[in-house]
Amino acid sequence: MNNLMKAITWQYPEEIPVSVGILPAVWLKHGEEFVKLAKEYPDLVPIIPDLNNIDVYIPRTYHAGTFTDEWGCVWSNLTEGMESIVTGHPVPNREDILTLEIPPNRDGRLPHGFMYLRLLDLRGFEEAMMDFAEECEELQILIDKVLEYNCRQIKAILPNAPELVVFGDDLGMQNGLAIGPDKWRKYLKPCYMKMYQMVKKTGRYVYMHSDGMIYEIIPDLKECGVDMINPQYRANGLENLERVCKGKIAVDLDLDRQLFPFATPSQIDDHVRGAVETLYLPQGGLAVKAEIGPEVPLNNVAAIFDALRKYKHYKG
Incomplete structure (x- = not known):
């Protein structure tokens, strides 16, 4: 069992699991300079893309341009290497929900x-907010269609998950x-409960990422079956995460991305140390993650990597 699974299952990992996520735009912006830096940290950046064939490493939604997904949502992107957003919503009117067809693919x-944001992508943010505010009957119909699709996909992936x-x-x-x-508890918690229990019944574990301030519903997500939550440091606040998570649900802490571009290396070290000192328990329940965007100076990237290497050995 690796240290991440030991952290999730509270089985005293030898060290705190740490990881980094590097947006494709970083490789595009810094090129060989970033490759040189990454090679100094093979434990954190085990895969270095071939810059002469970088396209194969960039997911579809990170390419500049537009594309239409299986639901009919139109995704648009102005910047190669950054994430797209949905600009074309296939069911802008409530009556369109009634005739919306569930995509037939079952590719897992x-x-x-895949669930809450899918509702917003299909309807558009303002229309979706009106649906929730007015609690129209079409809202539940749309939720049921998205949930049915998701359950099909989960069923398809489970045999090889x-x-x-x-x-x-x-x-x-x-x-x-x-x-x-x-x-959220009325309309969406039952959806996550149904989907995650499909996974849990097979003896597997559930990891969930969510941006934004979500600490109020982290206990609910645990009830749904989440074994490790990946929340944002800044949006939730370290004190809130300590209160609702420490010793209760495993956390893969998303460090403060909004700090990284502007901090000094010593401030980054303090940031990582403070997070680890606050959430650490010897039995586990903690991992630490840093997402690197193109706006982060290379000396700060090195400081992030150094701090992760340093504090993964923290023992209290």
Whole structure:
């Protein structure tokens, strides 16, 4: 059992699991300079793309241009290497929900934003917010269609799924849930409960990423079956995460991406140390993750990598 699984299952990992995520735009911006830096940290950056064939390393939604997904959502992107957003919503009117067809594919693919964000992508943010505010009957119809599709996809992937099944859906904004915790519990908690229990019944574990302030519903996500949550440091606040997570649900802490471009290397070290000191328990329940964007200076990238290497050995 590796250290991440030991952390998730509270079995005293030898060290704190640490990882980094590097946006494709970083490789495009810095090129060989970033390759040189990455080679100094093979434990954190084990895969270095071939810059002469970089396209094969860039996911579809990170390419500049537009494309239409299986639901009919139109994705647009102005910047190669950064994430797209949905600009074309296939069901802008409530009556369109009634005739919306569930995509037939069963390829086991559930992209980031598979449930809550899918509703917003299909309807558009303002229309979706009105649906939740007015609690129209079409809202539940749309939720049921998306949930049915997701359950089909989960069923398709489970026979060959790894021990840890990863999901991603951004449930929060900077200051809380856009629909509030009560309506989330009414309309969406049953969806995550159904989907995650499909995984749990096979003896597997559930990892969930979510951007935004979500600390109010982390206990609910645990009830749904989440074994490790990947919340944002800045949006949730370290004190809130300590209160609702420490010793209760394993956390893969997403360090403060909004700090990285502007901090000094010593401030980055303090940031990582403070997070680890606050959430560490010897029995586990903690991993630490850093996402690197193109706006982070290379000396700060090195400082992030150094801090992760340093504090993964923290023992209290």
